Amino acid sequence: MAISDSDSLNFLIIGAGAVGSIFAWRLQHAGNNVDIVCRSNYEAVLQNGFQISSFQFGPTTFKPNRVHKSLVDASLSKVVYDYILVCTKSLPNIHSPADVLEGIDLGSAAIVLIQNGIGIEVPFYKRFPGNALISSITYIDTKQVESGVIEHGDSADLSFGIYDPDNRFSEESTDHTLLLLQKALLEGGIKPKINRQIQIERWYKVVWNASFNPISVVSGASNTVQLLSDPRMEALIIRAMREIISVAETYLGTSLSPEIDSSEIPERYIAMTRKRPEPVFPSMMVDYVNKRPMEHQVILKAPIDVAKSLNIDVPVLESIYAILVHLENKQLNQ
Amino acid sequence: MAISDSDSLNFLIIGAGAVGSIFAWRLQHAGNNVDIVCRSNYEAVLQNGFQISSFQFGPTTFKPNRVHKSLVDASLSKVVYDYILVCTKSLPNIHSPADVLEGIDLGSAAIVLIQNGIGIEVPFYKRFPGNALISSITYIDTKQVESGVIEHGDSADLSFGIYDPDNRFSEESTDHTLLLLQKALLEGGIKPKINRQIQIERWYKVVWNASFNPISVVSGASNTVQLLSDPRMEALIIRAMREIISVAETYLGTSLSPEIDSSEIPERYIAMTRKRPEPVFPSMMVDYVNKRPMEHQVILKAPIDVAKSLNIDVPVLESIYAILVHLENKQLNQ
Structure with missing residues (x-):
């Protein structure tokens, strides 16, 4: 410059x-x-x-x-x-x-x-x-x-x-x-x-994005308040987060946070999301409802691909991804 | 009598x-x-x-x-x-x-x-x-x-x-x-x-029912032809079937079929479903579309409960079940 x-x-x-x-x-x-x-x-x-x-x-x-x-x-x-x-x-x-x-x-x-x-x-x-x-x-x-x-x-x-x-x-x-x-x-x-160490922060943020975003879509467009008032959906979100964290830490070779134990990240994210004064409408859900393409490649598929390359099993992320893309394809072919 | x-x-x-x-x-x-x-x-x-x-x-x-x-x-x-x-x-x-x-x-x-x-x-x-x-x-x-x-x-x-x-x-x-x-x-x-050994046959049948049925619902009401023309959904169905088979065989203490290897059951079911002259509209999907309660308790939740009692992890079945019940509750509360 x-x-x-x-x-x-x-x-x-x-x-x-x-x-x-x-x-x-x-x-x-x-x-x-x-x-x-x-x-x-x-x-x-x-x-x-x-x-x-x-x-x-x-x-x-x-x-x-x-x-x-x-x-x-x-x-x-x-x-x-x-x-x-x-x-x-x-x-x-x-x-x-x-x-x-x-x-x-x-x-x-x-x-x-x-x-x-x-x-x-x-x-x-x-x-x-x-x-x-x-x-x-x-x-x-x-x-x-x-x-x-x-x-x-x-x-x-x-x-x-x-x-x-x-x-x-x-x-x-x-x-x-x-x-x-x-x-x-x-x-x-x-x-x-x-x-x-911006990559660590990217992965940290994707823990929220790769869970709440696609799950808000496959749940029939539920916002964060609707999702978190269903204990099964909360458990699903936490499980998805745990999969991402495991991939991230193996890939980065370090823990995602210097301050808190990685096992606590999901509950922290959930608590933070609950505290929001208004329900959050995750961007993928907003895009889906408006029939626009969703950012599932970089937010969900890329972490799944990293998991595959590291031989880490991510069944929840894969299940949600499959359903998400199927829903998108149906919508775009309508 | x-x-x-x-x-x-x-x-x-x-x-x-x-x-x-x-x-x-x-x-x-x-x-x-x-x-x-x-x-x-x-x-x-x-x-x-x-x-x-x-x-x-x-x-x-x-x-x-x-x-x-x-x-x-x-x-x-x-x-x-x-x-x-x-x-x-x-x-x-x-x-x-x-x-x-x-x-x-x-x-x-x-x-x-x-x-x-x-x-x-x-x-x-x-x-x-x-x-x-x-x-x-x-x-x-x-x-x-x-x-x-x-x-x-x-x-x-x-x-x-x-x-x-x-x-x-x-x-x-x-x-x-x-x-x-x-x-x-x-x-x-x-x-x-x-x-x-009717229980073995019940579990054998539930392999199809616990996979195709709920997945047809969470995919936005896709019939068997729509599901099987999406390779990711086919893979998801197979993965759900493998989870059920693993639970069934541990629970029953025997293999599900005397004739074929259990690992081949999913592909056999898929091939059989593909051969049907018409798309199948699984009963849960028909019930969901008609806003009637679905038989997810006996078809999906009961096998998940058996899995839990045996300490078998069934992440795909649990993910699908969570989404399914969330969708049903939304519909019934509308």
């Missing part, structure tokens, strides 16, 4: 839904240039910007510096981007995830993946070997209630680290890239955390 | 749906007196009898000797029954199964249970210690297309044996009871088979 720390940065946000729009807004608020590639909400955002009602930051109308319909459009603006944030769903079962970056000269931009799941970095790492790749996990309570209209709660955290298993980049250069992003986020009111 | 072999027999059929009506018809055809307790189809059957279209036996209108609305009504007829055939669903999670025999003096009637599942005999054996109890499995292709209107295919087999774990009855007396029933069925064109 050829910019000095005092310059404002150029950000491109790809996939400006509930998550991407909040990061875009806060980064612009911090004084940066923020362009956005919108798809389904392009017309609405171009006309009116984003109408954001945020408990944490207040209400606003947020207008990105530029709204693009595609990456090819964005390239016509000739802006040299420092960071490209990918906030789309990861659907490798439907299209190659790295395709979202086709159509523009990436230059020396760092690619920041703000996505759930396991193995999401691989296609980007292979396709763009010259660009630093940042893998991140967000904890944010936000939803797009209609095109360009966002409701945001009281949290917007980003935990991130470099993905560079082959050590293509020096620690010095990646540190610079991480710190600059951290500073920009901080100035925008986002709580950033640089995590040198 | 105080009757001679040459007398015609008095049968009472409880639950005259698709299965009960065919047995009733054929037993009457053999020269016996056949009374029926009807519930949902009482009015239709009282007015018009059963309209039966049978591939095996031809079309007919079958009028039972007496049609009763309840067992109390039946008792007013003062007929002394030799055999009482129980052809209702077994739903111990909803009401005590032996309650279907309340309201009548059973005398020395033999009770014949024509029902699927595991452990179905226990409530009858406890409640009616003075009556011989016959446990049976039927292989019959029949459905009630509307009230009192039955479509029957080309098979009507009954395999049966005495249930008497405490040896309350002498072998001589139970043999007499079984042989007399066999003769009556044979004369009615039913293929009867006396099986001294």
Whole structure:
């Protein structure tokens, strides 16, 4: 990255839904240039910007510096981007995830993946070997209630680290890239955390996602309150979590949490979910109900594949995955 | 039983749906007196009898000797029954199964249970210690297309044996009871088979029922052709079958089939199901679609309970059971 720390940065946000729009807004608020590639909400955002009602930051109308319909459009603006944030769903079962970056000269931009799941970095790492790749996990309570209209709660955290298993980049250069992003986020009111062991955190988060998400679908679209008021479903969720934890710890060669015993993670997650003031509608359930493809490849299938490669039996995850994909196929073929 | 072999027999059929009506018809055809307790189809059957279209036996209108609305009504007829055939669903999670025999003096009637599942005999054996109890499995292709209107295919087999774990009855007396029933069925064109190891056959049949039935429901009401055209669902069915077989063989202390290796049972069942000229709509799926309670207690939960008592892990069966009951509860609370 050829910019000095005092310059404002150029950000491109790809996939400006509930998550991407909040990061875009806060980064612009911090004084940066923020362009956005919108798809389904392009017309609405171009006309009116984003109408954001945020408990944490207040209400606003947020207008990105530029709204693009595609990456090819964005390239016509000739802006040299420092960071490209990918906030789309990861659907490798439907299209190659790295395709979202086709159509523009990436230059020396760092690619920041703000996505759930396991193995999401691989296609980007292979396709763009010259660009630093940042893998991140967000904890944010936000939803797009209609095109360009966002409701945001009281949290917007980003935990991130470099993905560079082959050590293509020096620690010095990646540190610079991480710190600059951290500073920009901080100035925008986002709580950033640089995590040198971001893969552990990814797996930790997938423990919740790979259990609650698909089980909310196969249970006939039950939210977290409905699921947790059925003791059998609670037991099923815990069992699914235990399978994921076992895979994760074998794969990573370390325990998932330095503070708590792994055997307690499921009950902690359950207790945390129970404490939520409102029922949670897991994203897969929302996608299923709206007849959109679900992120089951990176959230559920990838961990199952890792389990297979390690000869770990995951019968609950496999059962749920089979039913989930069968339901999806029925719906898409209707 | 105080009757001679040459007398015609008095049968009472409880639950005259698709299965009960065919047995009733054929037993009457053999020269016996056949009374029926009807519930949902009482009015239709009282007015018009059963309209039966049978591939095996031809079309007919079958009028039972007496049609009763309840067992109390039946008792007013003062007929002394030799055999009482129980052809209702077994739903111990909803009401005590032996309650279907309340309201009548059973005398020395033999009770014949024509029902699927595991452990179905226990409530009858406890409640009616003075009556011989016959446990049976039927292989019959029949459905009630509307009230009192039955479509029957080309098979009507009954395999049966005495249930008497405490040896309350002498072998001589139970043999007499079984042989007399066999003769009556044979004369009615039913293929009867006396099986001294009827429990092995029950478990063998439940291998199909505990897998295809609930999986057809949790898959969003998929029939056998839809299930078997999805390789993941086929694998799930096979895995569920393997769990049941393992439980069955440990519980019974013997292999499920004298002829074929147990490891081949799932593929045999799958091949047999594929060969059916029409898709099969498993009974649980039909009940679920019609918002009726499903027989998951005796078909799925009872084997899971046996597994637990034997410390056998059955994660696939438990996962499917949890989802199934959750779906049922949602439907019944709607």
